[in-house]
Amino acid sequence: MQDMEKGTLPIKTGFAEMFKGGVIMDVVTPEQAIIAEQAGATAVMALERVPADIRADGGVARMSDPKMIKGIIEAVSIPVMAKVRIGHFVEAQILQALGVDFIDESEVLTPADESFHIFKHGFTVPFVCGAKNLGEALRRIGEGAAMIRTKGEAGTGNVVEAVRHARTVLGEIRAIQTRPVEELMTVARDLQAPYELVRYIHEHGKLPVVNFAAGGVATPADAALMMQLGLEGVFVGSGIFKSDNPEKRARAIVKAVTHYNNPDILAEVSEDLGAPMTGIGIDEIIEADRMAKRGW
Numbered sequence: 001m002q003d004m005e006k007g008t009l010p011i012k013t014g015f016a017e018m019f020k021g022g023v024i025m026d027v028v029t030p031e032q033a034i035i036a037e038q039a040g041a042t043a044v045m046a047l048e049r050v051p052a053d054i055r056a057d058g059g060v061a062r063m064s065d066p067k068m069i070k071g072i073i074e075a076v077s078i079p080v081m082a083k084v085r086i087g088h089f090v091e092a093q094i095l096q097a098l099g100v101d102f103i104d105e106s107e108v109l110t111p112a113d114e115s116f117h118i119f120k121h122g123f124t125v126p127f128v129c130g131a132k133n134l135g136e137a138l139r140r141i142g143e144g145a146a147m148i149r150t151k152g153e154a155g156t157g158n159v160v161e162a163v164r165h166a167r168t169v170l171g172e173i174r175a176i177q178t179r180p181v182e183e184l185m186t187v188a189r190d191l192q193a194p195y196e197l198v199r200y201i202h203e204h205g206k207l208p209v210v211n212f213a214a215g216g217v218a219t220p221a222d223a224a225l226m227m228q229l230g231l232e233g234v235f236v237g238s239g240i241f242k243s244d245n246p247e248k249r250a251r252a253i254v255k256a257v258t259h260y261n262n263p264d265i266l267a268e269v270s271e272d273l274g275a276p277m278t279g280i281g282i283d284e285i286i287e288a289d290r291m292a293k294r295g296w
């Protein structure tokens with residue numbers, strides 16, 4: 001799609017701005033990618049299994065087969081993202097060589113490195129990364145992420161963790177704005193975040209990159225909830241293609257994100273969608289299976 005070979009940080013973050021107000025959908029086949037594009041997705045995330053299936057299957061989840069990613073790139077005209085394991089910079093080199101438009105360094109896959117994330121400034125392709133709190137978001141931005149998303153708890157169809165992470169990040173941003181400037185170095189120390197980025201938050205009251213919701217969004221109401229909380233767009237993985245009527249649900253979620261403040265439209269698009277994916281209660285997940293705790 002876009003030539004990212006000379007991708008500087010402003011080009012990468014500017015590209016992410018184009019997704020604002022939109023829905024990015026996980027797809028596992030070219031056919032699903034076409035459904036997503038026709039429903040109005042602003043981008044697709046190409047992967048072999050949606051998070052609900054990764055969770056159900058267990059084992060090691062890795063970067064998808066390049067052939068499958070190429071098939072999806074050929075099928076659609078919207079940007080195509082794909083996932084690498086946390087810290088797996090060789091998987092990222094491969095995806096960059098394939099020409100994907102964005103890389104998700106994702107906790108949904110099995111981490112390759114427990115201590116170190118990818119040095120994303122070293123790539124021309126832009127990256128999106130998950131975060132549970134502001135410190136984590138700023139560390140990823142410090143490493144070069146051009147976009148942030150809440151981690152939520154992917155593959156559960158349960159929005160509660162995405163809400164928790166969104167409220168945490170946005171609440172921490174508001175708290176920084178109230179601090180006098182001389183306290184910001186201590187704030188940076190406590191958050192384990194780069195000082196210059198804490199200064200940016202203090203001055204602007206927002207992250208320096210686009211901030212999306214992800215992990216557990218399954219209904220139009222979930223998507224609108226994340227927007228009303230203050231996020232700038234939504235990733236939906238399992239919620240669409242693990243539901244009864246993916247075409248209709250995909251269109252409904254896109255409309256819900258566009259009209260997130262209009263309850264009449266939200267009521268209309270929520271009607272007769274067929275069964276949503278079966279969700280999982282967060283308490284039903286054992287600690288070891290929590291995807292959100294991967295990465296730091």
Ligand SMILES: O=C(CO)[C@H](O)[C@H](O)COP(=O)(O)O
Pocket residue numbers: 025026045050051052104106108151152153154155156157214215216217235236237238239
């Ligand atoms: O990293 C992601 C963005 O594509 C995940 O796939 C996303 O969090 C999806 O989670 P879910 O399946 O719960 O919607």
